[in-house]
Amino acid sequence: VNASLVGSDSATDLAVLKINSANVKTVAEFGNSNSIAAGQDVLAIGSPMGSEYANTVTKGIISAKSRTLKSGTDGTLTSVIQTDAAINSGNSGGPLINMAGQVIGINSMKLAGSSDGSSVEGMGFAIPSNEVVKIINQLIKNGKISRPSLGISMIDLSRVTTDQQQSVLKLPSSITKGVVIMDVQSGSNAQTAGLEQYDVITKLGDTKITNTSSLKSALYKYKVGDTTKVTYYRDGQSHTATLKLAK
Secondary structure (H helix, E strand, O other): OOOEEEEEEOOOOEEEEEOOHHHOOOOOOEOOHHHOOOOOEEEEEEOOOOHHHOOEEEEEEEEEEEEEEEEOOOOEEEEEEEEOOOOOOOOOOOEEEOOOOOEEEEEEEEOOEOOOOOEOOOOEEEEEHHHHHHHHHHHHHHOOOOOOEOOEEEEEHHHOOHHHHHHOOOOOOOOOOOEEEEEEOOOOHHHHOOOOOOOEEEEEOOEEOOOHHHHHHHHOOOOOOOEEEEEEEEOOEEEEEEEEOEO
16 A cells, blocks of 8 residues: 655654555554563564565564663664564564554564674564654654754763873763763853853763763653753863753
């Protein structure tokens, strides 16, 4: 059937499509992904390797309820369900379902090999259904996802040499993780809050910030217009600023 695109979200790699309901006899319902448990039986449905193997079903268990992985196009850290149900290219976007037939996740990715070159088996991941439903509802309502912004560009503190951390950033030796502000957008809420180039952010709200991915993950838990506190170091001293999050 032909479909029209309602909206898509690159950060979670999800999209909503609209089709004519003439051929739809029944629909699956979403389950509560917060109520799943490791060891629980699950099925993955998809079309691995293309249409030749359409409607393939694989069975496995939930290996872990919540793993943190980088996802989407911007490398945002996200919490995903780990399963050993076989997932291959083409399963992505298909449902992960429980034994009641409820969709508890959307198959998203798998690990095929480790950094040392050894192969990996049974390491599949799915976006939890509760997160999926939130994204779907926003896409249906607005056609896009609006996420908050700090109004800065940044790099991981780990990319700055130890010498520059001391001489340029003037950080205490106890601070080894965080993000360095490289630029503050003119007129942004970050500028209004007093943030400057070379400030080192170590906390957003109550969440410790270790790198740019963890900052994005913490940031995306807020809504546009929310207010949060930013903890940062400048000239060796810790400061806290209150920041209203823009679109």
